[in-house]
Amino acid sequence: MRYFIVFSYFGKSYHGWQRQPNALSVQEVMEDVFSTLLRKQISLTAAGRTDTGVHARKMVAHADLDLPEQPEELVRRLNSFLPEDIAVYSFIPVKEDAHARFDAIERSYEYWISPKKNPFYMDTAYHLRSPLELSKMNEAASLLLRFDDFECFSKSNTDVKTFLCDIKSAGWVEEEDRIVFRITADRFLRNMVRAIVGTLLDVGQGKISVADVKTIIKSKDRSKAGVSVPAKGLYLTEVKYPDRILKIDG
CATH class of the missing domain: 3.30.70.580 (Pseudouridine synthase I, catalytic domain, N-terminal subdomain)
Known part of the structure; x- marks a missing residue:
């Protein structure tokens, strides 16, 4: 079975x-x-x-x-x-x-940022000292929902047939002593979430503008996007499936 x-x-x-x-x-x-x-x-x-x-x-x-x-x-x-x-x-x-x-129809990830040094986040979050403008980061994150080709956020030389992804939600929230990015899509490319987070952090630190994110996505060029943030802050949090795959007796 x-x-x-x-x-x-x-x-x-x-x-x-x-x-x-x-x-x-x-x-x-x-x-x-x-x-x-x-x-x-x-x-x-x-x-x-x-x-x-x-x-x-x-x-x-x-x-x-x-x-x-x-x-x-x-x-x-x-x-x-x-x-x-x-x-x-x-x-x-x-x-x-x-x-x-x-058969998976949705996958969700979180990325954790620790704005203050915290030994309990040493292996579970990215410690970033720079102040962040969350409103601009969320404005830039909302742009992701308007596109479907995310080659600019894909690991270079990845052997995939398509760079198309349907992003259903993306945004930042402050939770207690951490800042959390949440994103849900039908599929993700290799290194995609970490590259998105790195790019949005550039917006939050004033290194690039919200409009620049749109230009980066349209370029399909990985070298124009932000650096990949450390893996330790990234969590796969949910995988969803259609009810039709369940085995129901009778």
């Missing part, structure tokens, strides 16, 4: 989600633990791949499993074997052709 597996991880110790030949990945750790407990080789296909050091508060992967026990018991056993920075939450039965990556 095919299941969607909901889990999270703290990305500091990993070179992203995807298994790599010479670097530790979340996929490698999880597949090894799954395979050990279920006594067969298990392959996990995730909703997407996060870059080195990026965190996921909610990630989804699919796998074809013959569970020897109740899913709740397997969750308990998996979490006892997995390292402290990876946690599995649930198994959701889905239709046999459901796909964690291709």
Whole structure:
């Protein structure tokens, strides 16, 4: 039976989600633990791949499993074997052709900025001392919803068929002792969110204007956009799917 597996991880110790030949990945750790407990080789296909050091508060992967026990018991056993920075939450039965990556209709990210030095944000937020004009940053963020080609924010030499993305919402808010950027789209390009944040921070610091952001997007030139901000402040927070993929008995 095919299941969607909901889990999270703290990305500091990993070179992203995807298994790599010479670097530790979340996929490698999880597949090894799954395979050990279920006594067969298990392959996990995730909703997407996060870059080195990026965190996921909610990630989804699919796998074809013959569970020897109740899913709740397997969750308990998996979490006892997995390292402290990876946690599995649930198994959701889905239709046999459901796909964690291709069936996802929305993905959401957050990026955290710490305006003051805070040791508790050392590995979870980007410490930026410069004052920021959030109103201008939000004005620039709203421009993203008016475009669909984001080649200017894509990692160079990325092998993708299209740079088109449907951004549904994007904006900044102040929350307690941090500044948070939230963005939701149907899909994201490699390094896209970190490049967007870097560009919007340039607006907030007065290095470029709101109008410049429009010019940057139209240019489709990565060298004209801002630098990619550090991975430690980025979180995958939500992946949404249509109800039609759920397996309903009867």
